[in-house]
Amino acid sequence: MILIALMLVTLLITYIITNRIAQQIIERKVTAxxxxxxxxxNEKMTSFDSDMQGISTFLxxxxxxxxxxKADDMLDRVLMxxxxxxxxxxTMSMKSNIRGIQLYDRSGKxxxxxxxxxDETTAPVQTMSYSGLVNLDDRPTEHFYIITAPIFGLDSNHIATEYRGTGRYVMDVSNLSPILRSAKVTANSRVMLLDRNDHILTSEGKVSSSDSVNVGKWKANSKFIVQSITLAPSxxxxxxxxxxSELLNELGTVKRINITTxxxxxGILCMFLLIFFTRILKPIKSLMDFIKSYPKNGEDSRYQVVHKNEIGVLGQKLNNMLDDISELSDEVRSTQIRMLEIELAKKQMEISAFRNQINPHFLYNTLESIRAMAFYHDVRDIADISESLSRMFRYAVKGxxxxxxxxxxxxxxxxxxxxDFRFRGRFxxxxxxxxxxLNETMLKMLLQPLVENAxxxxxxxxxxxxxxxxxxxxxxDHRIHVLVQDNGYGMSESQLQEIREGFTGVQEFVSGEQGKQKGIGISNIYNRTFLFYGEAATLEVDSVLNKGTCVRISFPPYVNEGGNEHVSRVNRG
Incomplete structure (x- = not known):
């Protein structure tokens, strides 16, 4: 019920929001x-002003x-x-809305x-100007406005010189009605032309009889969209x-559709609630009862799938998960056994190292003595061999x-x-x-046993x-690949197969003659790479009898040794 209530509230909020957005979009489009x-x-009024400028120049x-x-004599003026x-x-015939023309001298008479x-005086002007609403005494019901233009005298080159007087046009506002009618958007909208004192010159649509209009009051009314523009010439x-309300009438149909929806x-949500209870809640309760009783019934118990819907699929997946858990438990036990074997192999390596441990200082001093005696007796080869052997031993016992x-x-x-000393350049x-x-890291003593075998x-x-x-x-993929290849005697297929079969898990470490017979070099290399790299490293051996043997080792540029991660310097792009 809470879910249905939330859904209904969401639908209601969605309806309110969408209706509000639709209103805003309509208002924004109409405003634009x-x-x-x-x-x-405004452009038409500017064009009208240009026409009046031309008429004034012509007249x-x-x-x-x-x-x-310019005539100063009164008789000359009467004759003209x-x-x-x-x-x-x-001039009045050129524009029908010019209802009168008046000419004043420079004193305004x-x-x-x-x-x-x-018959009234007027003040001088310097540019063409527009008056506000004018009511003539003999025509109180008609509205007029006056356009005043300055008149300058012209010299012989037709260039304006001194101020001579003023001309006035008495204009009928009826010529502005077609312009306002074109700005009327809807049937009940109103368009008004106000003078500088907010008096109505002319209007289209239903307007109050008041001569003055409070524009701020109209703009504060949220029931109307009010826009205004100041005309540049006047x-x-x-x-x-x-x-x-007139703009949003068409939204009423949308409202009725939304209410029906x-x-x-x-009704659909009520039906959903019934289906939800019978097809989902009851199976979930059954599944929960099974989960609670599973520890008591034992690991072999499984959920009885009845419904073929999503809950049934969930029950089947639960059964599969329980099967996987059983398999993982078996794998964990086998992994623990393997870890114990690896730990045992490490201990065997340590024991083998202890058995072969000697005093390194004694051996270093002995090799240096041999090298010194060789130099004394001028036997260069013995000195070089002693030096190489000393360096190899120092490297081998490195920690x-x-x-x-x-x-x-x-x-x-x-x-x-x-x-080379031993075989005199044969190999x-x-x-x-x-x-x-060259600066990457690798397992120590990985190459020498392979070369020795070769x-x-x-x-x-x-x-x-x-x-x-x-x-x-x-x-x-940034892996390091090592290839050790010889063109020697090689191995038979049975010998190669026997070596490959030994590459499974950690083998027992052997030493002495038994180790030599079993190939301690390749087996120990496999054991060491397996211990330090795990399955991330690979070791492959290929050999053809009488043609040679090839050993390939691949390992990543990092390894975990005793919990400390060794990472090679790899340019990872």
Missing amino acids: SVNTILQQV FYSPTVQTYI NREVLSVFAN LMTRLGEGQ GWKLISIIPK YAIMF SNFVTIAEELAHIREYARII KIVTRCEENL VFHGLERKLGEGEVLIDIHRSA
């Missing part, structure tokens, strides 16, 4: 449209008017008055007029008032299990010197390594010269 229309009206700077306004009034009449207007205000969703690849290769080169040991790998089991049994190739490189 009205603003565009008001700008167009007041005509030779007739210029001569009339008929001609001036004829020019006024022609009326000189002559034609049509509507009153300073008048164009006001658009649109009732919001709300009722339908309520760390890991060294750099450069150190391991240096150790191999010392071993190669001894082999050649070649090393290749990428430069960026020499004594491969090359010694072959007639003629032989070669052992050591190649170290990095693959695209």
Whole structure:
């Protein structure tokens, strides 16, 4: 019931929000449209002002008017008055809304007029200006406004010089009605043109009879969308008032649809509640009862799947999980046994190391004595062999299990010197390594046993010269690959198979003659790599009888040794 209540409240909130957003979108679109229309009206008024500027230039700077306004003799003006009034009449015929033209001298005294207007003085002006609402005494029901333009005298080059007088047009506001009508958006909207004192010059739509309009009061009313613009030539205000209710009438249909949807969703949710109880809650209770009774019933008990819906799938997955837990328990026990075997193998390695431990200082001093005696008796070969053997021993008893690849290769080169002395250049040991790998770490004493196997089991049994190739490189996945390959005697298929079968888990460490017969070199290398790298390392052996043997070792550039992680310096891109 709480879930249904939340869903219904969510639907209600969603309806309110969407309805509000729809209203805002409509208001925003209408506001943008009205603003565009008001700008167009402003352009029309600007064009009208330009027309009046042209008419004023044509009228007041005509030779007739210029001569009339310059005449100082009263008789000359009386004789020219008929001609001036004829020019006024022609000008009034150009625009029907010009209801009267008046001409004043520089002191503001009326000189002559034609049509509507009153006999009154006027103040001088410097630019064309527009008055507010004007009511003439003889026409109280009609609205007029006045356009006043300055008149300057012209010299012989037709350049305006000194101020001569003022011309006035008495304009009928009826010409502005078509312009306002084009700005009317809806049937009940209102468009008003106000003068600078907020008096209504003309309007479209239902407007109160009041002569003055409070624009701020209209804008504060939330029931209307009010926009205003000030017309540049005259300073008048164009006001658009649109009732919001008229814009949102069409949303009533959407409201009825939403209410119907709300009722339908309520019925669907009630039906869902019934289905939810019978098909979900009851099976879940059954599943919970099984989980509570499982510790008492034992590990072999399983949930009885009845329904074929999601709860049934969940019960089946629970049964599968219990099966997996049983399998994992068996694997954990086997893993514990394996860990004990590995620990035992480590102990055997330690015991083997203790058995073979000797006093390193005694051996270092003895080798140095041999080397000194060789130099004394000028036997260079014995001195070099002693030096290489001393360095190899120092490297072998080094405490760390890991060294750099450069150190391991240096150790191999010392071993190669001894082999070269022993076999008089018959065998050649070649090393290749990428430069960026020399500072990487690897397991100590990994290469020397493999090279030793290659020499004594491969090359010694072959007639003629032989070669052992050591190649170290990095693959695209940053793993380090070590290749030890010889062109010696090789192995038979049965011998190779026996060695490969030994690469399963940690083998028992052996020493002495028994170790030599079983191939302690390759088995110990496998055990050490398995102990330190685990399954992250691989060791492969390939051999062809009478052609040679190839050993490939691959390991990651890091290893966990005694809980401390050793990470090689790898450019990880």
